[in-house]
Amino acid sequence: MSERDLFEYALRLGDDALTLGHRLSEWCSNGPYLEEDIALTNIALDHIGRARMLLAYAAKVEGAGRDEDQLAYLRDCREFRNLLICELPRGDFGDTIVRHFLIDAFHVPFFGALARSDDPTLAGIAAKAVKESRYHLRHSSGWLVRLGDGTGESHARVGAALSRVWGYSHELFATDELETRLADAGIAVDREALRAPWNQTVNEVLAAAGLERPGDDWRIEGGRRGDHTEHLGYLLAELQFLQRAYPGLQW
């Protein structure tokens, strides 16, 4: 197992958490009502907390004198390694709930498996994250059922959101040589093995919500290679503004 691989893996997971947490934080003061505003931003905090732990670990493994803030604020789009599903615009409440449901249903088995990693730091972060993700999944699956099984309007809108986001969900299971090497070394999670538990959760909740599972006729990937959607640039422009405008600023 090379340090370079481990750095890249921690960076991928850290970038997933950072972009997803940032998108959720955009709901702060924009939530549909006060309690939900607080729920969305509390979940955002969990993801941003994970981003901090994972990027701090990536920086430590890299050993190049960078810290988690420099990784978050001073890299450009092509250097980001997050999955595309994490960077999509927050959209309407239906888009947000669908995105989080598909990811939470993945995170529960993913972090459960990563908690058994031979890398003690990743295992520790995952053991903490899996408990939070179970709560996140209760939140997002509860909403998916309420929206899908709600009014004609909510059913139609959440169904449209599902077909917009679905094609991005395949990248959750995409594996490359690096992750295969790390999985063989007992460090990384075999994503392919998570399809069955993910399918089970997704099918059960979609059935309860009265929503049809979309077809797999399109898929978009590329985040791990740095090939992003046009949306990431705008996200980073806001996320990184302060450090770009006032380099080294602290408060």
Place this chain on the structure above:
Amino acid sequence: MVTATETTAALARPDDPEAGRVWDLLAAVTDPEIPVLTIADLGVLRGVEADGDEWVVTITPTYSGCPAMHAIEDDIRGRLAESGIAARVETVYDPPWTTDWLSAAGRAKLRAYGIAPPAEASSSKRSLLGLDPVVACPQCDSRNTAKLSEFGSTACKALYLCRSCQQPFDYFKCL
């Protein structure tokens, strides 16, 4: 596998008199979000060890994104600096924090403060199955309560309503 009992045992005040003195100073540091609870009550304070001339204080966050951790770190350094003790604070994530570490005194203080303490052990069947526990109202003790939102004023709490006294209250979730 580490059980909750084994990990809780590690929370005891250190036997070493010097370390015990530092522990006692820190045990009085409170959570900025829930000021009736100390970091020792919460189980956030994990250890105190000497490292040369300096003390190393180990803490663990309740939730990954708990925004109180920075304030707690500052309070720890400030509290020890007042007594002329040099210290650095280290954060550990393993073993992950659980509400099972909340002390009996901490649970009683939470209830008196108007926050319902975690209803059951994090390893209980209901908790593992993701079912909602029966939460007693901290104001009137009624068990006729309903969950309003999975997330309350902080990530570690959910928002409940008491159907008997009609008052909303925070519930410290099992984790």
